[in-house]
Amino acid sequence: MTMRVLLTSLPAEAHFNTMVPLAWGLQAAGHDVHVAVKPQLVDRVTGAGLVAVPVGSGDEHGGLLGRLGADLVAFYSSIDFTGMRDDSAQQVLSANDVLTGTFYALANDACFIREMAEYVDFWQPDLIIWEQFTFSGAIVGAAKNIPHGRLVWSPDLFYQMRRKVSSALAEQPPWLRDDALGDWLAAAVGKFGREFDEDLLFGQWQIELSPPELRIPSPRQSISARYVPYNGSSVVPEWLRESPSLPRVAVTMGITARGGNYANPVDVEAVVRELAELDVEVIATLGEAEQAEFGPVPDRVRLVDFVPLRALLPTCDAIIHHGGSGTWASALAAGVPQIIVSNLWDNVFRGRQLAELGAGIYLSPAEASPRVVRDKLVPLLTEDRFRAGARRLRDSMRCQPSPADIVPQLEEIAK
Structure with a gap:
């Protein structure tokens, strides 16, 4: 048939x-x-x-x-x-x-x-x-x-x-x-x-x-x-073909919000500059206009307009994002601990649910100052419980x- x-x-x-x-x-x-x-x-x-x-x-x-x-x-x-x-x-x-x-x-x-x-x-x-x-x-x-x-x-x-x-x-x-x-x-x-x-x-x-x-x-x-991640027509960039020498952290506020006339839930530039003080590599997705306003880019920080999450996330130790369903599910599929910052739509539920299951941390925009985000990232990278929680959900998804x-x-x- x-x-x-x-x-x-x-x-x-x-x-x-x-x-x-x-x-x-x-x-x-x-x-x-x-x-x-x-x-x-x-x-x-x-x-x-x-x-x-x-x-x-x-x-x-x-x-x-x-x-x-x-x-x-x-x-x-x-x-x-x-x-x-x-x-x-x-x-x-x-x-x-x-x-x-x-x-x-x-x-x-x-x-x-x-x-x-x-x-x-x-x-x-x-x-x-x-x-x-x-x-x-x-x-x-x-x-x-x-x-x-x-x-x-x-x-x-x-x-x-x-x-x-x-x-x-x-x-x-x-x-x-x-x-x-x-x-x-x-x-x-x-x-x-x-x-x-x-x-x-x-x-x-x-x-x-x-x-x-x-x-x-x-x-x-x-x-x-x-859930099988699909991020659109994509090319793996040259820099992504080498294993990172430091813990790699992705920062993204997704693609949907770029077409809307409203602010990100956090000041991405300020967060990235705080993260740059840690001994990590930061990959941040920002549109061309946001990159133009960013100012001097710190060492160990890479700004990109787009990178396929399916290729990026397996190389990452953590991701900080807005809680959008595609980003959330792609991180689940890769078994990567997440920090979700949002007060919008169902993103809040996903963030709280992830925290309850030990696979990440949820922050409201009101509490997510750049310093707080940086401080919350440290246990996400160093405590085995977050990696174990993320991998449990990944393995459940694979079943x-x-x-x-x-x-x-x-x-x-x-x-």
Whole structure:
């Protein structure tokens, strides 16, 4: 049986990258794979050797983030993505309203959904797989009666948040039970003559890429798979072809934030200068504009615009970063202890979870002065417990089936 599989992702490189190894596994098994994305992501798709299907037009969420920048990020920072706070029902429902209006519905706009549905009518895929916030894939799958599943690339805090939304709604009188996300999904799928159900939120099944220790329990049908790092089209630089003579520390704030009009969670230059006082080698990823403003580069510090983490991290003894899912998971796969500095989105949960499991340290931006970051790095480099914790998670991740190994399960679903 040769399947046609449609993958779809929001126009965020970090989100799309999580899907690439699965796409390769499907293609290697002889299946046809197409990737429906907004035009902004087409070059990334084709650069991964995949067939791109441009649908929709502008990146409305990215544009909003660029315009509002720090103000929107500050509001996002006030939302409890961890599910650990005792927020009131009103706080939970207000967060649901704002996230739907500024992210969920904005990123999955009507044009994106309509053109994807038109392509599905033409190509007739057997499966649709959507990354965890590309609800358009679920809407189109439900509309066209095609099996659809969600690729979950991080601990599933969205499931946890939806449980809190359901509880908050149940506390309201019937005339105040407005679920912004549920109502938007119902309206979107209603245009195709279908009704809302929870598969639009979570998929008919899901593929989980986190190691078991980091997953949030869910009753949803789940397929376990290993996270395989993919960092885009990459070249291993000359300097990375030699083993370091000192402990090597990577510092990165990721690639997603570069397109947004908001600050890093730490002053990267100040942190790097503090680290340079230790007997370590520092590799820091900074955009061209940031490098131009950096000033004299200390000894044993290398500034780069980009380096593939899959090539860099196996040579590192630690990494300091913003907690983004791709960086976090790549460090897990390499067994490298991490310092995460963030107060945004689900990055906080990942940082705290990592600290609880003994594989790293979490700092909020308020406490992460350059000196504190330097002082926290010392035990990360010298105490065996952090290396042991990181390696335990790496080994657990390696025990999961590869993306290619789960293809037979997907074939069964498509029958």
